[in-house]
Structure formats: structure tokens, C-alpha cells
Amino acid sequence: MIRLTRENTAKAVERCKQLKPKVKFIKDRLFVVYSSNNDNVYHVSFDVKNGEKFGKCECKASEKGLVCYHIVAGATVNIYRQGLKRQTA
Numbered sequence: 001m002i003r004l005t006r007e008n009t010a011k012a013v014e015r016c017k018q019l020k021p022k023v024k025f026i027k028d029r030l031f032v033v034y035s036s037n038n039d040n041v042y043h044v045s046f047d048v049k050n051g052e053k054f055g056k057c058e059c060k061a062s063e064k065g066l067v068c069y070h071i072v073a074g075a076t077v078n079i080y081r082q083g084l085k086r087q088t089a
């Protein structure tokens with residue numbers, strides 16, 4: 001899993017804003033992100049340890065330890081969902 005920081009997600013956030021990939025919620029902290037460039041779909045998962053966020057994707061960039069826009073797309077939905085949960089709790 002890749003530790004997500006403001007620094008290493010900045011580029012992916014920009015790409016995500018441009019490409020606006022579709023995200024489908026599977027279950028808690030697990031998402032499917034549809035590639036904007038082709039028919040690929042990627043499973044993206046998240047974890048939180050000691051207050052730090054971690055993310056994982058199936059694409060080649062993520063395998064190299066880079067934060068891809070799929071992770072950012074999933075994280076955006078994940079944070080949104082966490083927010084909803086907090087409001088209804």
C-alpha cells in the first residue's frame with residue numbers, strides 16, 4: 001500500500017479533476033474506478049493506520065509506488081462516504 005500525503009497526491013488530484021473517472025462503491029474502503037482512457041477497471045482499496053491514509057490500486061503506476069488518479073478518485077468518494085456516515089451517526 002502507498003502512504004498518501006498531500007505531496008504525493010497533488011499530481012494525481014489534477015489528473016483526476018481533468019479525467020473525472022467514474023467510481024463505483026463495492027464495500028467499505030473498496031472501490032472500482034473506471035479508466036477514462038480505455039475499458040480498464042481498477043479495484044482501489046484504502047486503509048488507515050495511526051491516522052495515516054494508505055491506498056492501493058491495480059494499475060501499473062500504483063505497482064511502482066506512485067499515487068494514480070484512480071486512488072484519488074476512490075479516496076474522494078471514500079471521504080465523502082465517511083462524511084455522510086458521521087452526519088447520520
Ligand SMILES: [Zn+2]
Pocket residue numbers: 042057058059060061062068069070071
Ligand atoms: Zn491506478
